[in-house]
Amino acid sequence: MPFTVLTILAALLVAAFLGYTMLRGRRSDEPTAAYDLRVYREQLAGVDRDLARGVIGQADAERVRTEISRRILAADTQMRGEKAQSGPSSVTSAVAVIAVALVLIGGAWLMYHRIGAAGFPDMPLSERLELAEELRVNRPSQAAAEEQTTPVQPPKLEESYAQLLQKLRDTVAQRPDDLQGHILLAQHETNAGNFKAGYEAQRRVIELSGSEASAEAYSNLAEMMILAAGGYVSPEAEEALRQALERSPDLGPARYYWGQMLAQTGRPDIAYRVWLDTLRSAPAGAPWADAIRSQMDDLAFRAGVFNPPQLPVASPGPTQEDMEAASELTAEERQDMIRGMVNQLSDRLATEGGSPEEWARLIAALGVLGDKERAIGIRDEALSVFAGNDNALQMIAAAAQQAGIAQ
Template sequence: MTFWIVSGAFALISALWIGWTLLRPRVDSEGPDALDLPVYRDQLKAVEKDLARGVVAEDEAERLRTEIKRRILEADKAGGAETRVAPRALSFGVAALGGVAVIGGAFLIYEAIGAPGYGDQPLSKRLADAEQARRDRPSQAEYEANIPPSPTPEIDPQYAELIEKLREAVVERPEELEGWVLLARNEAQLGNLPAAHTAQAKVIELKGDGATSQDYTSYAAMLIQAAGGVVSQEADRALNGALELDPKNPIARYYAGLMHLQTGRPDQAFAFWEPLLREGPPSAPWIPIIRARLESVAYMAGMLDYQLPPEAAMGANPHGAGGPSIEEMEAAQDMSEEDRQDMIQGMVDQLGRRMAEEGGPPSDWAKLIRAHGVLGNTERAGLIWSEAQRTFSSEADLAPIRQAAAFAGVEEVGPNGAGPSDEDIKAAAEMSPEDRETMIRSMVEQLGDRLATEGGPPRDWARMISSLGVLGEQDWAAAIWGEAQERFTDPEHLAIVREAAVAIGLEPAQ
């Protein structure tokens, strides 16, 4: 109220000042010419005195009198002219309009760009208020009390009976960790989130120092979902526990940013979310959520010129084929480590089936190899890498798949189980001549059959030529080199095969 009184008083004073300026009476009614008449009269008297003292001659005195009288006539004429003054009513009208414009305009401008009803908000006060809001948040129980009850899902009676037995079992054997793990997962699947996070809290308690960052993240996710998407004090502590064990945990970092946004610290939310957006990967389920909100978060944090980084190229499905959706990510938080691995394995198998039936771009091959590498399926990752080498002939296509193969530790796997890799050829050099020839000839024949029927990428042709060189089959190698020159029109592809031909003496070095 004090603000309005002070600002209103200043606006009124400004309006009165404008009105007084317009309406005040004129002090002097005579113009500057009228003020000159006494001076001219004094000058005439001075001429007469000078003539009497003999200072000037008669003819000079007459000339001076004539000039001074001319000036007196001009001044008298100007002073008699009518002075035009604005009508009084018009002055009052202009003053009134000026006052209204000043007072009304000030209030309209403040209404548009000000914050009526808010006090001064210096940075120190806003930071203190945000910290206070974080400390004074309602508890998890208070948040849950305000959530309307959700309808009870229809479940299979046998499943319901098993869940009830599981609930009784953990009460009878409260120190059995596996029971609490199963209960937390199944309660979450049933939508009983309060019961789920209670069970997950028991899991963390039983694990003690052995609790993982993922355990805390799952607990926090259950709490947040149970509170309707709000990060309570309990969820905040769970996130802190997750980040202490793994500062790079992306889901914990996402929820930590959400917590800061909810408690009035958009600058801290930006500090959590912006690196997450840049780190990716683009298929991560939290990326579209952050991208949709980060510009407004930056604006609230005072970064008015912030621009989102360019969005990475993705297919029609932003999560990639078989990639996890946001709902799947949230569901994964409520699972045990074993079930989460099963879920990921299921999605990977789904992607593998789709690629087997429909094929896919190099990015899908790379994603599948990486996924198998994460799951520890090294043998499967090697088979897919071998198939990719047979499928793609362009080095540009193979480059991202090769990186994924290096990540999974299978980069050295050859393009075909029957075909020799570089390591096979090196190992053969250490064998007895008979054994080496037998091994290499067998693999070469199989590789030759495949190249004749199916073709293959340039590296397969290069390996074939290198193997024939070891066997001393120069004529056969020359025939393969000649066929490769007809098959590969791309100079880059042909250069790969030429390197092998040069190595065994079929082509001169360039």
């Protein structure tokens, strides 16, 4: 049975219940005072029986009769008033019921046409999956998407940078097999907003790299193509992502765009699981992780997940790349880098707060840097923040002792 017919029948059923309640409630079988009137008459007959049996005297019987008679008159007057105000006529009630039915049916129909899928039959899951696969296979190519996309206005470049970029283009044109030149060209064309030129240079990077092309190279190619198509993941971009994930299944940027492709081709359920798994291992500060978080609620709704888990946001800290870079620095440069990280942690704790471990780490780091006065100030502030928390206070005290500022 079509869904529209079921909707109308459901609305009619609700209207019938409401109409029955309205008619029954507004026109009862008898006025409220009729019951009281019957009780008083039975009491009056009981007085006569008690008088005949000698239970009460003549004087008491007259007094009780008078009181009951007064109540009978009051109940009769009340009953006449209730009859006068017994509710609307049958015509009025029928019109009201019809109006309620029209509002229910018309409202249901209007709501369905606004937010429903009028004209579409019910679709089994198997057909939905087939339709999603057909949509993925037959979606527009990269070139077609670029033709339909409004070109992005490139940012205005400084004259010196524009001259350097043009010089790089000329140099690469003269040296078509220069791998490093194409890498630089792809990066700078993308930075300048020339996404098509960027992914064309990146394609050349992959060609020159051959079998040694990295997962990051393919991921960068896919990203440039997606930017050129206005956020659309074309079949060509999908293939680049596939190559990237075959080489590095945990590569965050590639997994982000892979989930985006799935969401665009009718599989938000799989996209949600991909993004959820990606966020679990996302490093702090990763821009693609922030992009996932900003879209996660909408994707969860589309995937039919109405109680998504709350994932903790990783606190910022040095990455593996940071540690490798630090090993190549001089002692003075490493000291500057450490001081910058300490300042970043200090600023975050001052504005957002943090765990006792982070406060203790900051105090110990300041001690290593020889900034004892600042370490004392941070220690005093931490003691105030975690007052009453014995475990936290022990961590703070241990860090202060390590920093050489124990009280």
